[in-house]
Amino acid sequence: MTRSLTPLLNPKSIVFVGGNECEVAIRRTRELGFPGKIWAVHPKRETLGGIACVRSVADIDGAPDAAFVAIKREPTIEIVRELRKIGCGGAVIYASGFAETGDTHLQKELLEAADGMPLMGPNCYGFVNCLARVAPWPDEHGMEIIDKGVAIIT
Numbered sequence: 001m002t003r004s005l006t007p008l009l010n011p012k013s014i015v016f017v018g019g020n021e022c023e024v025a026i027r028r029t030r031e032l033g034f035p036g037k038i039w040a041v042h043p044k045r046e047t048l049g050g051i052a053c054v055r056s057v058a059d060i061d062g063a064p065d066a067a068f069v070a071i072k073r074e075p076t077i078e079i080v081r082e083l084r085k086i087g088c089g090g091a092v093i094y095a096s097g098f099a100e101t102g103d104t105h106l107q108k109e110l111l112e113a114a115d116g117m118p119l120m121g122p123n124c125y126g127f128v129n130c131l132a133r134v135a136p137w138p139d140e141h142g143m144e145i146i147d148k149g150v151a152i153i154t
Contacts, residue, residue, distance in 0.1 A: 007089025008118050010132045011065035013037035016048060017057065017079055018070030021094060021138035023049045025068050025126065028135035032145055035133065039064060056082075063087030068126060068136035070094035073106060076122070081113040092136050093121030 013036045014029065016022035026040060026049025039060050040048035047053060054060060057079060067083050069076055073095040083091055091114070099107035100123050110122065120127065126136040130146045 003090070003116055003118055005090065005118050007065035008091070008120065009066075009127065009129060011036060011089065011134055013039075013062065013064045014066045014068065014134060014136065015039040015041060015057070015060055015064040015083075015088070016051075016068045016070070016136070017041040017083075018068075018094070019045065019048070021070035022068060024138045025049075025070070025136050026051055028128075028137055028139075028141060029133075032128075032130065032133040032135050032143070034135075037062065037064070057086060058082065060086060063089075065089040066134070066136065067091040068094065070138060073097040073122070077106070077109050077113045080110060080117070080119070084113065084115055084117045088117060090118035090120070092124055092126045093119055094124060094126070094138070095121075096123035098122040 038051050040051040040053045042053040043055050045053050063086050067088050076095045128135045128137050128141050128143050130143050
């Protein structure tokens with residue numbers, strides 16, 4: 001079954017799972033004026049990018065349209081499984097060390113955990129959608145808010 005990429009690329013809500021990379025990505029998303037719900041998941045930190053953290057994906061009060069997952073590769077698989085179970089619309093996988101390094105076994109596990117949930121990655125920096133005002137992107141991007149335009153995909 002093919003799922004729509006719209007929830008992932010044009011989300012109305014987004015969850016960030018991880019630490020420092022998520023803190024930057026949350027700040028970038030907030031700088032663009034994202035109007036939707038933002039959750040942050042970290043087992044120890046109180047806040048990320050000014051957003052109060054919940055301890056686990058299970059503690060999220062809803063089903064996010066999109067997720068930015070920036071944790072080590074092995075726990076990424078379980079987080080993707082948990083996101084799928086709560087109805088997440090898709091996830092950006094920041095971690096590296098899957099099929100791009102020859103580890104096809106872990107890549108297969110990741111795809112099985114997603115079970116049809118759209119994934120961008122692994123080993124992916126994320127994306128910036130200025131129209132939707134969302135930027136799960138853990139670095140400077142220099143983008144500005146726009147009302148219409150075209151996409152650049154690399």
